[in-house]
Amino acid sequence: MNESDVDGAKLLAPLRGTTPDGESAVSVEKAIATGKRRRAVRGALGAAAVAVVTVLAVILVPAALNTNRDEQVRVATAPTEFNVLRQEFTVGSAGGFTPYAYRTGRFAQRIDLKRAGTPDPTEPTAMVTIYPSGPYSSEPDGEPAPAVNDRRAKYVPSAGPRSTRIAWEWADGAWAYAEVPPGPDAQAIAHRVAQSVGRGGTAPARVPFTIGALGEDRVLGVVNSMPASNHGPTAQLLIGRTDPSGASGEMVGIVVGLTTASGQQNTSLDGRPAIESPGRVTMLDGGPGRAATASALISAEPLRLKEIAASVQISGDPANPSTWPVNPVR
Structure with a gap:
């Protein structure tokens, strides 16, 4: 797999393709093609590597002329990685859009948005992606834009033919992007969406x-629905390994989640009823009307899929996120 294909895999958002009956509407081919377009744009930007700097959390700024006091200024610092089990940011409803899905990750946190008052779309209508400091936060080329929450910002080339993007340095050496559909007021709308992004919580x-x-796999992220989603509280666990090239972050290999129990049993795993199909294993004994699924997005050995699917144990009330376990790995 080349870097473009891996980048496409990173762009997959499994939750947005989940339908009530558990069938996925996500197109892997479409996602990989989207990733290739975005990588091409990033390559065209020609952003230089970010220089390594040391930033003090709090510094003292000399007082202005004609004053006798120093002013304490807090400098926003960014981590080099995010916690995959934490949603590090908040996004509000703005510009006619509202968030419906949140995907965590070590090297990006992404929030999908839709037009307010509409069902969850197959593809996000708008999107916010936040990067930590490091190789994914090189300053992009672009035109000056109004500051976002008092941080410098730029309107940057689109990742595709149907979007308008704004980038802002949300913390020193770390950049975020808001992407909305094109239109007469697209830049202003993108700016409003960016302004709604907050750090905290x-x-x-x-x-x-x-x-x-x-084993050799690890948790790469979690996809959660948000209150505006019409799917109710849903979640999926993203599992994989570090990209062998070391240049493109993480590669999602397997998605684990719960779905509605349906379909005809065609195999048994450890004496338990299951359905096995290419790239997907479903355990049918997940509780009343529920099943556990493990799906391969890129590549996974069939035996590994079976092992992961068979290891799923429902914990807490699926309808009440406050009861869900903090650590998904036993």
């Missing part, structure tokens, strides 16, 4: 189940 990213030991 760090809400836990949870799933209503636990899984067994991951």
